[in-house]
Amino acid sequence: MMKNNSAPIVIFGESINLGESKTINVEIARLHTTTKLNIPIMVRRSKFEGPIVLFSAGIHGDEINGVEIVRQLIHKKINKPKRGTTICIPIINVYGFVNKSREFPDGRDLNRVFPGSKNGSLASRYAYHILTEIMPIVDYAVDFHAGGASRFNAPQIRIAPSNTELKILADVFNAPFTLFSKNISGSFRNSSEKLNVKMLLFEGGKSLDINNVVADEGINGAKRLLSHLGMLDPKHLLVEQKSKTIYIENSGWIRAKCSGMLHDYGTIGKFVKKGTVLGIITDPYGKFERKIKAPNDGYIINANHSPIVYQGDAIYHLSSALGEEGEQNN
Secondary structure, three states, X not given: OOOOOOOOEEEOOEEEOOOOEEEEEEOOOOOOOOOOOOEEEEEEEXXXXXXXXXXXXXXXXXXXXXXXXXXXXXXXXXXXXXXXXXXXXXXXXHHHHHHOOOOOOOOOOHHHXXXXXXXXXXXXXXXXXXXXXXXXXXXXXXXXXXXXXXXXXXXXXXXXXXXXXXXXXHHHHOOOEEEEOOOOOOOHHHHHHHOOOXXXXXXXXXXXXXXXXXXXXHXXXXXXXXXXXXXXXXXXXXXXXXXXXXXXXXEEEEEOOOOEEEEEOOOOXXXXXXXXXXXEEEOOOOOOEEEEEOXXXXXXXXXXXXXXXXXXXXXXXXXXXXXXXXXXXX
């Protein structure tokens, strides 16, 4: 059931009425130099009541591609709703963004400390404020991420298994892939679900990188979601996908059998047959070249773009009819 969205909403003590727009600058804690570091939250409300939708990114400070997606939603005024309210937070972890780091300055992963604590660590306090000040008024959310540690994710939505409402929204967003992945304890997504927020987690690209193809997938998916909710301004062109999202229930990592230099053959997002050579690992002295072959038919949904790998490193994430559940980064 949708929350009462006709009344003024209050975020960090700021009241926003129907038909109003406001940027709220939140300061959780200053840097160790006493320098202020604000987290801007952009709120756009139509004159007409409707759902409240959150678009957020940068929960990991080095996942810049998500920041770019939300930035474009704002710049192109896609976040100006025909009805209802949009809330945009381009950079949740602004501390990590400044340092080009995944973590908070206290060394913690913000996406593992939710619901947080009012009197805990810096990351825990921030998680607490996000969850108590913003999420109770939100109906729908899309949280944008990218692959960590040089691992490039094909554009994908992740939802918990057996959630009919989220599956409908994933169909609407229609990313190239949709993965069923369990909510992780301490994650933003897990805590949001407990507040009855219907959240889609978008993955695409890799850390410290901006990929325009991935950004376009995120932007177009967000537009389709807003259109589905009756919130998209008609002036924005709705881009339909050529095909429906591919659902992946089982997947697993192919790991490096030796250390060396990784040469990727560019199969990300593609369907490959068993035995397809995905890349090679070489030593730097020209003594060996070892092929990396697909152990089964499936889609390559993540590829390691690091030029140097060690034995045991995850290098390709491959879908399968049966197999171990893939490791999740977010």
